[in-house]
Amino acid sequence: MRMSKLFVSTLRDAPAGTDTVSAQLLTRAGYQRQLGSGIYSLLPFGERSARRIEQVLREEMEAIDCYELSMPFVQPSDLWKETARWDRVGPEMIRLQDRSERDMVLAPTHEEVATDLVRRSVQSYRELPFSFFQIQTKFRDEPRPRGGLLRCREFTMKDAYSFSLDRDDFLRIYREFHRAYLRIFARFDLPVVVVEASGGYMGSDISLQFTYESEIGEDTLLISPNGNYSVNAEVATTTLEIPDEELLEMEEVATPDCKTIEDVAQFLDVPTSRTLKAMFFNVRDELVFVTIRGDREVSEEKLSELLSTDVLEFADADLIRASGAVPGYASPVGLTGVKVVADESARTPNLVAGANKVDYHLLNVNLGRDYEADVVADITQVRGGMPSPVDGAPLVESRGIEVGNIFSLGTTYSGPLNATYLDDEDREHTIIMGSYGIGVGRNLATIAEHHHDDAGLKWPLSVAPFDVHIVALGNDEAIQNEADNLYDALMAGGIDTLYDDRAASPGVKFADADLIGVPIRITVSSRSLQAGGAEIKRRDQDRDASVIVALDGVIEHVQTERQALLGNLESLAKEAEARTPTD
RNA sequence: CGGGGAGUGGCGCAGCCCGGCAGCGCGCCUCGUUCGGGACGAGGAGGUCGGAGGUUCAAAUCCUCUCUCCCCGACCA
Numbered sequence: 001m002r003m004s005k006l007f008v009s010t011l012r013d014a015p016a017g018t019d020t021v022s023a024q025l026l027t028r029a030g031y032q033r034q035l036g037s038g039i040y041s042l043l044p045f046g047e048r049s050a051r052r053i054e055q056v057l058r059e060e061m062e063a064i065d066c067y068e069l070s071m072p073f074v075q076p077s078d079l080w081k082e083t084a085r086w087d088r089v090g091p092e093m094i095r096l097q098d099r100s101e102r103d104m105v106l107a108p109t110h111e112e113v114a115t116d117l118v119r120r121s122v123q124s125y126r127e128l129p130f131s132f133f134q135i136q137t138k139f140r141d142e143p144r145p146r147g148g149l150l151r152c153r154e155f156t157m158k159d160a161y162s163f164s165l166d167r168d169d170f171l172r173i174y175r176e177f178h179r180a181y182l183r184i185f186a187r188f189d190l191p192v193v194v195v196e197a198s199g200g201y202m203g204s205d206i207s208l209q210f211t212y213e214s215e216i217g218e219d220t221l222l223i224s225p226n227g228n229y230s231v232n233a234e235v236a237t238t239t240l241e242i243p244d245e246e247l248l249e250m251e252e253v254a255t256p257d258c259k260t261i262e263d264v265a266q267f268l269d270v271p272t273s274r275t276l277k278a279m280f281f282n283v284r285d286e287l288v289f290v291t292i293r294g295d296r297e298v299s300e301e302k303l304s305e306l307l308s309t310d311v312l313e314f315a316d317a318d319l320i321r322a323s324g325a326v327p328g329y330a331s332p333v334g335l336t337g338v339k340v341v342a343d344e345s346a347r348t349p350n351l352v353a354g355a356n357k358v359d360y361h362l363l364n365v366n367l368g369r370d371y372e373a374d375v376v377a378d379i380t381q382v383r384g385g386m387p388s389p390v391d392g393a394p395l396v397e398s399r400g401i402e403v404g405n406i407f408s409l410g411t412t413y414s415g416p417l418n419a420t421y422l423d424d425e426d427r428e429h430t431i432i433m434g435s436y437g438i439g440v441g442r443n444l445a446t447i448a449e450h451h452h453d454d455a456g457l458k459w460p461l462s463v464a465p466f467d468v469h470i471v472a473l474g475n476d477e478a479i480q481n482e483a484d485n486l487y488d489a490l491m492a493g494g495i496d497t498l499y500d501d502r503a504a505s506p507g508v509k510f511a512d513a514d515l516i517g518v519p520i521r522i523t524v525s526s527r528s529l530q531a532g533g534a535e536i537k538r539r540d541q542d543r544d545a546s547v548i549v550a551l552d553g554v555i556e557h558v559q560t561e562r563q564a565l566l567g568n569l570e571s572l573a574k575e576a577e578a579r580t581p582t583d
Numbered sequence: 584c585g586g587g588g589a590g591u592g593g594c595g596c597a598g599c600c601c602g603g604c605a606g607c608g609c610g611c612c613u614c615g616u617u618c619g620g621g622a623c624g625a626g627g628a629g630g631u632c633g634g635a636g637g638u639u640c641a642a643a644u645c646c647u648c649u650c651u652c653c654c655c656g657a658c659c660a
Contacts, residue, residue, distance in 0.1 A: 157660055
């Protein structure tokens with residue numbers, strides 16, 4: 001591409017409100033422009049990088065015999081009503097009507113259509129297992145888009161779906177995707193950690209999340225330094241020691257002005273782990289009274305999962321008082337008609353709890369004796385430093401960007417949609433499904449987060465919009481001609497080349513080259529010609545690490561360099577592959 | 584949706600408190616000089632001050648309503 005003909009412009013300053021490094025660089029370097037909140041255009045560079053990402057995705061999917069198809073973005077609502085997601089999925093799904101007032105949706109994901117395709121076609125066990133993928137637009141009306149391409153409302157995603165005979169059959173495919181995913185991120189030279197995650201609204205029982213660790217990430221991870229426990233905080237567990245003590249008699253004590261757990265613990269001189277904390281949630285206007293030991297916090301994710309709701313709000317004082325509880329001095333003791341959810345830790349004997357009376361608490365409150373819970377479950381928010389459930393080692397907390405995931409779907413969709421097959425004895429079985437997602441734009445942005453320096457982007461070859469960036473300096477005709485010839489020759493040699501043929505000063509061209517981040521830069525100038533040819537420098541090398549190559553040797557040199565870079569990425573992929581769990 | 588912030592030439596910003604000619608840097612155009620790390624000089628173009636209503640002799644500035652965008656929290660690739 002000749003830059004003089006290319007619709008692109010670089011910016012000195014990123015537009016106001018562009019906060020993340022990736023969004024700043026991608027915008028400044030001319031990869032993307034924002035149209036609205038969470039809605040972006042990809043400019044030529046961005047489109048080319050996205051295609052390279054997609055190319056890797058296609059290769060790795062096909063390598064595990066997962067083949068491409070394409071499903072509609074605008075879909076009739078019928079299938080969504082069949083799986084009940086029409087009602088379950090909230091306003092993140094855009095609903096609209098066609099001219100005949102039929103309900104339609106802009107696809108936020110494609111399980112329904114994928115399952116429908118399969119149920120209409122598959123009849124015999126002989127046809128299973130298989131999987132397919134597409135690279136398609138999705139629209140999710142996210143409550144809060146952020147970070148440029150990191151979290152968009154409209155985005156492109158590679159989503160794959162697998163269809164298996166049974167659980168074991170599914171697990172074989174799941175593992176293949178796991179391996180393919182490790183190869184994919186390795187080929188992007190993007191380090192990821194694999195953590196267990198919750199299925200969320202996909203309705204999954206097991207799932208793994210491929211996460212790039214980053215401060216700007218939205219997910220909280222808890223990882224054991226021993227490498228045997230890596231989870232998303234939403235499903236993290238920790239060990240729980242419940243002392244084996246005799247239950248003591250309950251007793252009311254005055255605790256003036258002790259409204260918080262810390263106040264009470266200090267006043268009574270007991271550790272917070274001997275107190276019972278009360279929390280109140282409003283679930284569809286019903287009060288849910290939650291108890292947890294004073295040294296722990298409630299995980300709202302776990303709680304909403306437990307209550308099968310995605311609307312979880314703190315209850316206001318009126319709703320709390322209506323139950324008879326007294327904010328600041330609340331406990332479920334003596335209350336009736338209130339839904340109580342207790343964390344496992346609330347089983348600890350002889351805790352200090354509120355007396356539902358201002359300035360009073362109760363000593364020796366015991367779950368099961370002094371109050372009953374409707375549900376006792378693990379709803380503890382695990383934090384860094386808490387012991388790993390595997391070996392007790394303190395967990396390390398970090399943040400991360402989810403760049404891909406793999407889900408077991410079981411029969412969540414095949415059940416309601418009746419996607420079945422007949423086995424060799426004519427018995428009907430429901431197909432076992434999985435789904436596998438990778439966001440193209442999010443990966444582009446995440447790779448930019450990882451591969452940049454102060455001057456700009458620094459792409460791995462697998463993601464760069466071009467292999468080579470020719471910088472022609474000076475408006476000498478001889479130089480122009482040599483650069484033109486070189487450009488033609490590179491293009492003819494199948495090397496994607498960006499040719500800066502603009503009449504701009506050297507400083508501008510070099511600065512833009514650094515900003516755009518193409519891996520190999522070739523400078524043609526009177527100085528380079530005098531030195532014997534063109535100057536070749538890799539973006540990841542220092543300024544003075546360049547070499548002069550005779551003009552007729554440039555293509556060969558570039559091919560060699562390119563092969564070396566691709567070879568490095570392939571070795572990374574091989575290493576990653578070797579790390580795939582085998583059990 | 585709750586909390587915080589911002590909308591002024593293409594981009595970054597000042598001006599607003601205290602109403603009175605719409606400014607600065609970068610970019611853009613023309614000419615000349617430059618030409619290996621965002622050149623220099625001279626001249627120039629470009630703005631419904633997010634929108635609507637109001638107050639006033641007079642509104643970017645004050646008031647009301649509204650739209651949009653960003654950041655922090657609940658969702659996810």
